[in-house]
Amino acid sequence: MIEVRDLTRRYGGTTAVDRLTFTVEPGRVTGFLGPNGAGKSTTMRMIIGLDTPDGGHAHVAGMAYRALKRPLRHVGALLDADAVHPGRSARTHLLALAATNAVPDRRADEVLGLVGLEGVARKRVGTFSLGMKQRLGIAAALLGDPPVLLFDEPVNGLDPEGIVWIRNLMKGFAAEGRTILVSSHLMSEMALTADHLLVIGRGRLLADTTMAAFTAAYGSLEEAYLTLTGAAVEYRAGGTAYPTSESTSDSTSDTTNADKKVWR
Incomplete structure (x- = not known):
């Protein structure tokens, strides 16, 4: 399980993550969605201890990542494939990681x-x-066979x-009772993969709900996502907000203000 409580991260005068609170439960694939600059990668970096929060906390199995002994046995992550x-071979890279967490060498060959x-x-x-x-990167995440x-992406x-393959891999791991948090901008793929959704915009939580509940009102994940996040987009080509139709403008104003409500 992943527990995030009042998580906050600032860079100078910019608040990248703003009092974010959610729980990622085991046994399902949780999709983590949001526009570019919403704070998704920063949040994931704080979960695994690469960035230090300015407020709040992120725990894995009830502890901060940095407090975990042999952390690769508890949590695996792919954040940057590069x-x-x-100059290292794929096997040497994995063997080096294995040595730091007392993972048997044979596990490198297995993954x-x-x-x-x-x-x-x-x-x-x-x-x-x-x-x-x-x-x-996926092999490295799986090296310690973490829950x-x-x-x-x-x-x-x-x-x-x-x-x-990766879609079925994640769904298979969730069926085993593992906790899966996956960020992606590909709505069509996320619709096939995720059971639950977390949506953020401007560092704040906009939705924490099941896939079925999120898409019910709009017929597709893409329509629901664009409607909810329309006011939270930092980089918009042509300067045109989505949606533009009068039929959805009222629902957009009701659901995109994170201070007023969280879609659950």
């Missing part, structure tokens, strides 16, 4: 096989395509077979 030394990289295990990561790096997994660079 965060690997290009390389799981993600389909056993044939390039001894090749330098600098020669890998983006999709191969994504698979290696909690965080993925930031895991389908980035994957081919269609790879997208189906």
Whole structure:
């Protein structure tokens, strides 16, 4: 389980994450959605101790990540597929991570096989395509066989077979009772993968609800998402807000103000 309470992070005069509170329950895939600049990556970085909150806390299994002994056995994360030394082989990279958390060397070979990289295990990561790096990042996240997994844009660079594979992998892990938090901008893929949704905008929580409840009023995840986040978009091409139709303007004003309500 992941517990976030009043989590806040500021950069100078900008509040990237603003008193964010939510719980990611085990046994389901939780989608983490929001416009560019909404604070998703910053939140995930604070969950695994890469950024320090200015207020509140984020706990995994009841503890701060930095307090966990052998943290890769508790939580695995893919946040940046390029965060690997290009001169190392895929296997050497995983063996180095395994050594820091007392994970047996054989586990490196097991996860390389799981993600389909056993044939390039001894090749330098600098020669890998983006999709191969994504698979290696997923292998690293799975190295300690953790009960909690965080993925930031895991389908980035994957081919269609790879997208189906990671979708089924996440759903399979959730069925085992693991906690899965996944961030993505691909609405069509998230609609096929997530059971529950967290939506944020300007660092604040806009929705914490099931996929079925979120999409019920609009017929699709994309329509519901764009309606809810219309007022929270930081970067908008052409300067036109979504939605523009009169039929949805009232519902937009009711649901995009995080100070007034959270869609549950």
